[in-house]
Every structure is written in C-alpha cells, then in structure tokens.
Amino acid sequence: MIYFSTNKTSVPVSIKKATLEGLAPDGGLYVPSEIPCFSAPEIALLEEGNFSSVAFAIAKKFICGEIPPDQLSDMIDSCFPFDTPLVRLEEGTFIEELFSGPTLAFKDYGARFLARLAGYFASEDNRLITVLVATSGDTGSAVAYGFQGIPNTRVVLLYPSGKVSRLQEQQLTTAGGNVHALEVQGDFDDCQRLVKQAFVDPDLKDRLTLTSANSINISRLIPQSFYYAWASLHLKAEYGLDRPVFSVPSGNYGNLTAGVLARMMGFPIGHFVAASNANDSVTRYLDDGRYEPRPTVTTLSTAMDVGNPSNFARLKHFYANDHRAMGTDITGISVSDEATGKTIRDLFRRYGYIADPHTAVGFHALEEYRKTTGNTAPGIVLSTAHPAKFLEVIEPVLERKIDIPERLAVVLEKQKQATLIGTEYSELSGFLKNLDRL
Numbered sequence: 309m310i311y312f313s314t315n316k317t318s319v320p321v322s323i324k325k326a327t328l329e330g331l332a333p334d335g336g337l338y339v340p341s342e343i344p345c346f347s348a349p350e351i352a353l354l355e356e357g358n359f360s361s362v363a364f365a366i367a368k369k370f371i372c373g374e375i376p377p378d379q380l381s382d383m384i385d386s387c388f389p390f391d392t393p394l395v396r397l398e399e400g401t402f403i404e405e406l407f408s409g410p411t412l413a414f415k416d417y418g419a420r421f422l423a424r425l426a427g428y429f430a431s432e433d434n435r436l437i438t439v440l441v442a443t444s445g446d447t448g449s450a451v452a453y454g455f456q457g458i459p460n461t462r463v464v465l466l467y468p469s470g471k472v473s474r475l476q477e478q479q480l481t482t483a484g485g486n487v488h489a490l491e492v493q494g495d496f497d498d499c500q501r502l503v504k505q506a507f508v509d510p511d512l513k514d515r516l517t518l519t520s521a522n523s524i525n526i527s528r529l530i531p532q533s534f535y536y537a538w539a540s541l542h543l544k545a546e547y548g549l550d551r552p553v554f555s556v557p558s559g560n561y562g563n564l565t566a567g568v569l570a571r572m573m574g575f576p577i578g579h580f581v582a583a584s585n586a587n588d589s590v591t592r593y594l595d596d597g598r599y600e601p602r603p604t605v606t607t608l609s610t611a612m613d614v615g616n617p618s619n620f621a622r623l624k625h626f627y628a629n630d631h632r633a634m635g636t637d638i639t640g641i642s643v644s645d646e647a648t649g650k651t652i653r654d655l656f657r658r659y660g661y662i663a664d665p666h667t668a669v670g671f672h673a674l675e676e677y678r679k680t681t682g683n684t685a686p687g688i689v690l691s692t693a694h695p696a697k698f699l700e701v702i703e704p705v706l707e708r709k710i711d712i713p714e715r716l717a718v719v720l721e722k723q724k725q726a727t728l729i730g731t732e733y734s735e736l737s738g739f740l741k742n743l744d745r746l
C-alpha cells in the first residue's frame with residue numbers, strides 16, 4: 309500500500325514515511341492509494357472476534373509488508389489493553405464509550421497506535437525521533453501518555469501557561485521519562501508558531517529527527533476506524549442489529565473520516581451524523597456545497613471548537629469532492645450550548661447516564677436526525693471523553709458532584725514537571741539543542 313498527498317504534487321510514500329513525516333511536503337494530507345476491502349466472508353469471520361482481532365485485520369491491510377504480522381499483532385495488543393464498551397441505553401440506542409484509555413478520551417486510540425508505529429519505524433533505522441507538539445489540551449495529553457516509555461522516541465510538548473485546565477496541565481506534565489513539557493508564557497498561537505519555526509530550522513534538522521503527531525497523521529486515523537468496525541460487528545453478534553447510524557461529535561473531523569473509511573472498507577454501517585457545536589463550517593457545506601470557514605467560537609464542548617477543520621480535506625478526498633455524495637452518507641447537525649446542557653440533564657433523568665458535553669452533542673444530534681427523517685435504524689453515539697474531564701461543565705448542569713475515576717485521581721496527585729520558556733524562538737531551539745544532556 310502506498311500513500312499519496314491530497315494536494316497530489318508530492319511523490320507517493322510508504323506508511324513508514326507517511327507516519328514519520330506527518331504532513332506531505334506539498335502541504336497535503338496523506339491518504340491510502342486505494343481503500344482496502346473486506347469481503348462478506350471475511351467480515352462474517354470477524355463477527356466472532358474481539359476488538360484486537362478486528363483491529364489487527366484492518367491494520368494488516370494498511371501496513372501489509374512493512375511490519376511482520378506477529379509483531380503487528382503484539383503492537384495492537386499493547387495499544388488497546390482497555391475495553392471499548394458498547395452501552396445500551398434503550399432498545400436500538402447505544403453509546404460506544406471511547407474513554408477507557410489513560411487520558412480518558414478517544415484520542416488515546418490514535419496516539420497510542422501512532423506512538424508504537426513511529427517507535428517501530430525509528431528503531432528499524434536505529435534512530436531517535438523527537439516528536440514536537442503544540443497543544444491546547446487534549447491532543448498533547450494523549451500524545452504524552454501514548455509515547456511514554458516507547459523506545460527510540462521522545463516528546464517535547466508546548467502548552468500555553470495558564471490557558472489549559474488544571475487537569476489537562478497535570479496530564480501534560482506528569483508523564484515523565486521521555487516526555488518533556490514546555491510551559492510557554494504566551495498563548496496557543498505562540499506555541500504553534502514556535503513549533504512551525506522549529507520544523508523549518510536547518511540548524512535543528514542536522515541534529516534531530518523532528519516528527520509531528522497532530523491529528524493529520526495518517527497513523528492516527530487508521531486506528532480510529534477500528535472501533536467503528538468493531539461496534540458494527542458486535543452490534544450484530546450481540547443484539548442481532550444491523551447497519552447502525554453513528555453519531556460522531558466532531559471538531560477536526562478526523563474521527564468522522566475514520567468512520568467513513570470503515571464503511572468504505574465494507575463494514576456494515578448505515579449512515580453518519582456529523583454532530584457539531586456552533587462551529588458549523590462542515591454542517592453548512594453538507595447543506596449547500598459551499599465551504600466557508602468562520603472564526604472559531606467558544607462553546608461548552610471545547611474540544612470541538614474548530615472553525616476550519618484540518619481533516620476536511622481528507623474527507624472531501626474520499627468523496628472525490630462531491631458534496632452530494634458526501635451528503636448521501638453523512639447528515640450534519642449543529643447543536644447549541646443550550647441544547648447540550650439540556651441533553652446532559654435529559655440523559656441523566658431518562659437513563660441515569662452521565663455524559664460529557666461532547667457526547668451530549670452527539671446524542672442530541674442523533675435524536676434530531678431521527679425526528680426529522682423518521683429513520684428507525686439502530687443508533688450508536690460515540691462518547692469521546694469521560695465526564696470527569698469536564699466537571700466544570702457537568703456539575704453545575706446536573707447540580708451534583710461527579711466521581712473522579714482512580715486513574716485520573718492518580719494523575720492529579722503527581723508532581724508537575726515543566727520547563728518555563730518565553731515566546732522567543734531562541735528559547736525553544738536552545739532547549740532542543742540541549743535535549744541530549746537531559
């Protein structure tokens with residue numbers, strides 16, 4: 309399998325190069341040259357399997373030839389030592405909980421797989437790669453804990469001082485070992501500017517192999533298709549239900565794109581609801597075919613506050629830029645903060661289920677979709693984060709205290725380890741040049 313750029317001017321590359329490079333040299337996103345297909349008998353066989361066997365079957369098709377199967381299989385096992393529960397709310401309505409990983413959000417799936425793949429490829433060349441990431445919160449923590457202890461890799465995270473929640477800061481600054489946190493006395497844009505400058509600094513290129521780990525990396529996308537495939541099969545095996553509608557709380561649209569990939573591979577998926585908050589650039593595109601990104605607005609579901617989603621280029625590529633074709637598979641629904649709060653209360657009242665604000669957006673969008681279309685297919689809402697990550701939203705809405713899971717409580721007690729830097733580029737480059745002495 310080879311991977312080419314959505315901008316089509318860079319040369320096609322292997323999964324190894326696409327993983328270590330992140331973004332293609334022409335600024336495009338890497339996509340597989342063809343979408344691997346599962347035949348009906350192959351899918352029937354997988355119905356009996358567990359999460360890891362489904363994940364392995366998919367990964368094999370994307371990475372065939374580049375990693376020996378037994379090593380790929382071990383890698384998958386070490387990526388997902390936690391459950392992916394499919395919780396039944398009522399007849400035909402389910403929540404797939406994607407928050408059982410170390411940082412309690414679905415980004416663990418992508419980051420853990422990417423980390424192991426990147427580590428494997430770096431070790432093949434006897435190289436040490438340095439992953440450089442600017443983060444405003446959730447991506448950075450998934451990357452920190454994803455790469456923690458992975459040989460041949462180290463991570464440098466830049467986050468804006470005082471602009472992430474206490475919980476996020478603890479997750480960013482306590483992984484230790486090969487993970488270094490830089491607390492930047494500026495805002496997120498400063499962090500991004502510093503990182504971009506480092507990637508084009510010829511002086512650093514000679515000393516370090518810099519890699520990015522943001523959500524445009526194809527090796528973060530592939531593992532996100534695993535839980536769509538698995539849920540569609542498990543729904544059939546366990547409940548006798550077929551071809552569900554997935555409602556996907558969306559920000560950069562990586563998660564939704566991975567779902568589209570799973571469906572194109574042949575897994576029994578009926579339709580998608582792209583659930584957004586007030587940041588509705590893609591929702592409007594699905595309506596009228598015009599893509600007019602607007603400045604980002606702040607909402608209750610902060611991880612989805614993205615005005616110009618980075619994975620949209622990839623999504624469009626999979627539909628050959630045809631907005632009608634995309635609209636046949638995907639319905640976009642935008643959900644207000646008011647409806648989000650109301651849904652958090654409703655879910656608790658009706659089912660005793662405590663949902664985080666992102667999951668609530670997904671649930672509300674599924675209900676809207678069913679109401680307006682009369683669709684009666686089974687529905688699966690992806691739950692992208694554990695409610696305890698968003699206490700400051702949920703507790704006042706529900707007027708009750710939320711229990712903090714053990715693995716989160718442990719992180720809150722750890723000693724923060726971060727290096728404070730200013731916004732001058734020389735401070736970052738100085739730190740990177742001295743990394744070997746740390």
Ligand SMILES: *Cc1c(COP(=O)(O)O)cnc(C)c1O
Nearest residue numbers: 558559560561562563611692693
């Ligand atoms: C990142 C994130 C999202 C959005 O996912 P995309 O792949 O960027 O669309 C939704 N919910 C939570 C909790 C997230 O961290």
